[in-house]
Amino acid sequence: MSSVSGGGLMLGFLLPGANSLASTPDCEFFQPNAFLRLDKKGNIIIYVARQEMGQGVNTSLPMIVADEMDADWKKVKTEIAPYGSLPAGAHDTGGSQSVLIDYNELRKAGAIAKTMLIAAAARQWNISADKCAADNGVVVNTVNMLRITYEELVCEAATQPIPKEVILKNPKDFKLIGKEQKKSNLKDIITGKAKYGIDLKVPGMVYASIERCPVLGGSLISVDDEAAKRIPGFIKTVSYKGTGKPMHVRPGVAVLATSTWAAMQARKLLKIKWDEGTKNKENSVALFTKMAIQSKKKPALEKYNKGDITKLKLSPSNSFTAEYAQPFLAHATMEPINFIASVTGDQCELWGGLQLPDWTVNQLVADCGFKKENIKVNLALIGGGFGRRLHFEFAIEAVKIAQQINKPVKVIWDRTEDIRFEGYRPANYHRMQASWDTKGNLQSWYHHLVCTSIGVMIDPDTKDASENLGGATNDFYYEVPNVQTGFTNVDFNINRGWLRSVEICMNCFPIESFVDEVARKLKKDPLAFRLALLDGRPMFTTGDGPGAMKQYPQRIADVLKLAAEKIGYTQPRKKNHFIGVATHSFIFAKSYAAHAIEIEVLAPKKFRIVRVVAAIDCGIVINPDGLRNQMEGGLAFALQQTLKGEITIENSRVVQDGFRTYELLRYNEMPPVEIYTIKNDEEPGGVGEVGLPTVAPALCNALAAAGYRIRKLPLKNEGFEWV
Amino acid sequence: MASFQLLVNNKSYTVEAEPDMPLLWVLRDLLDLTGTKFGCGVNTCGACTVLVNNRSVRSCQITVKSCVGQPITTIEGLSEDGSHPIQKAWEQVAVPQCGYCQSGQMMTLAGLLNQIKKPSEDQIKAVMSQTLCRCGTYHRIKQAINLAIEEVNK
Secondary structure (H helix, E strand, O other), rough: EEOOOOOEEEEEEOOOOOOHHOOOOOOEEEEEEEEEEEOOOOOOOEEEEOOOEEEEHHHHHHHHHHHHHHOHHHHHEEEEEOOOOOOOOOOOOOOOOHHEEEEEHHHHHHHHHHHHHHHHHHHHOOOOOOEEEOOOOOEOOOOOOOOOEEEEHHHHHEEEEEOOOEEEEOOHHHOOOOOOOOOHHHHHHHHOOOEHHHHHOOOOEEEEEEEEEEOOOOOOEEEEOHHHHHHOOOEEEEEEOOOOOOOOOOEEEEEEEEHHHHHHHHHHEEEEEEEEEOOOOOHHHHHHHHHHHHHOOOOEEEEEEEEHHHHOOOOOOEEEEEEEEEEEEOOOOOOEEEEEEEEEEEEEEEEEOOOOHHHHHHHHHHHHHHOHHHHHEEEOOOOOOOOOOOOOOOHHHHHHHHHHOOOOOOEEHHHHHHHHHHOOEOEEEEEEEOOOOOOOOOOEEEEEEEEOOOOOHHHHOOOOOOOOOOOOOHHOOOOEEEEEEEEEEOOOOOOOOOOOOOOHHHHHHHHHHHOOOOOOOOOOOHHHHHHHHHEEEEEEEEOOOOOOOOOOOOHHHHHHHHHHHOOOOOOOOOOOOOOOEEEEEHHHHEEEEEEEEEEEEOOOOOEEEEEEEEEEOHHHHHHHHHHHHHHHHHHHHHHHHHHOOOHHHHEEEOOOOOOOOOOOOHHOOOOOEEEEEEEOOOOOOOOOOOOOHHHHHHHHHHHHHOOOOOOOOOOHHHHOOOO | EEEEEEEEOOOOEEEOOOOEEEEEHHHHOOOOOOOOOOOOOOOOOOOOOEEEOOOEEOOOOEEEEOOOEEEOOOOOHHHOOOOOOHHHHHHHHOOOOOOOOOOHHHHHHHHHHHHHOOHHHHHHHHHHHHOOOOOOHHHHHHHHHHHHHHHHHH
């Protein structure tokens, strides 16, 4: 039992929209704010503003509200918070930010409800509120131990003033936070009832399949749809122009039909002539050659300088240089991209999954001429996000089509389009250099990231094309007296976007590989070498302002030590077994993780992953089950990138066309994994991405221990086989 | 267009469709049984797996006309309330993340267990490796498979 008068934090605030929702004339429910609603049967709906796409926010966020409300979790149902019910930004979902941004706000939302329910009970009993306590959906009179359920208090609670201040729980009094809870829509998923965007139907809806310009920046010359018209169910063909920044919608020709199948069949029969523009000859092999040359030059943008690297005298005996490369990657969500739009006069209505609905709406105002208040958004469950739906070019496409027919239109992308027409995780190339003194202590660290920037696709005039959240600067966490990091963008005519862990994955592979490489070169144990570089290092911060991010070296060391201990790093190893480790700080999600991976080399360039150990410190854990899910899934996601993920470009076109050529990890490739969590009371960090970055370097460091230093991903291109 | 009589989840349906329309789109667009998912349309991911005559089949690969007279089971019919041993195992282990591929995963396993009640690890691997999950729930799928096999062999 926890009491409102128990220890805790006093905060002053007023939740948005709260006043208008508290009381209802018919007294059917109690809704003190936009996040929750309690009805007379005791059912509680908790509205989740962040988009659920597998990362578990539809469980973790409601747990935070319910805990502070002292609600009975069994009576909680979750729903998507209607778009517009909350201020701008509330629905944005990305960067592992949901829990860490919403934590205190959601606690307040729950605490407000509890405070008002207690006030209502106190009034009924005619005692003061501090003689009451809340416990699992009931208010208890602590004088005579009488109990009254929340549902019995609905009417009374709704008449209570909304408190401007509430006391939040001391974390040691949490009842739900920190306890495993299964996904709130688990039952719907396993019975096939869960409705994703692709499953939605709107009355009068027709289906569209699109043929897009194969090259970014091209345009339509002509379309002949005579053959398409013969497909039963064909309605009409419409074409639309592309857009430039930020979303780079390709020009398209859409076939509208009475079913998905008819639309897809008819589309195949279109005869289209495209003007491909002038940038139609680019290819990724040449891009990597260009990036390699660029990496040896001075960075276009200096990101971080410490000491003076130029004053050091470097020679082959006291320094070492290596270059690392990683390819473009696709999101390849299992739910192919789809979206529904309806345009009637000056009104526009949307249905589907969007990670950034506010930006989508604003861009539709700019690109399609609607008034903001005339755009209605209906958000839907997303069948895998990973950053794919941070982009929303598919929504603009759907609207451009809907503008040409007086009916709602559902656009479904097929798998080939899904793989070929997206914003790819940038191709990246790294030149790394380290030097040491006569005692073998590191003297300098240089990291030049050359990359096809995401930022310049969003805004070509950007002053900083580097990826700010976790670029080379923020990722580098070892104590070295002289450090220089820099960034150079290389133009390339293919769109780029954010893919789960984006820059942190890009940078962690070279950093954690190179530090390992240097350790081995200096004949030092790679684990001890890292720990020595973290030992005594002061807290690192990216600046002084309120947005400054902090990084605690001790936490980076602790996850590494835990992973190493659990895999038995110091224990005798079986013949042909090798262990690699890697650690990092996921600075903008306030989380830390390390991996230790044991492999067995079965034959030259043939290996088996024996065991994977992951250690994580994300502060207070909301849902340990969700945390494990993200770490297990993060491993699978990152292994795919390490082993076989690769998008290549020829003639400015993506070569891969589906799962045969862009292979995902398979059931038989999933290694045994153990997850260990460091327990502390630090503020909760995000866990959706922190489980990825150390996988590739840990595996590659294990291979290095076996004699194979890998500087280029994926491994399939380096002649490796795995079982 | 032609008229077809289908038996889906023990219910009889009459659909008007082109004879070569894949069962996938008949289920999704015409019968509103959206638990069966579109993933690739070309037999590479398994998201659309259903049972036809108790065998797992990729519904994107069979036409509506070939399904006439053959009992079809989708995830909605494996059990409506989630009481089938496979669904129970999936629930107990809390397998899904985004959940999109999971009906395909469960139906793939259902087809396997209909043929072999106690499949070997190699048989499981051979079959389950054909159904993709991007969230990477394989670790839990494995646990759920073991639970489900235990349950059906009780």
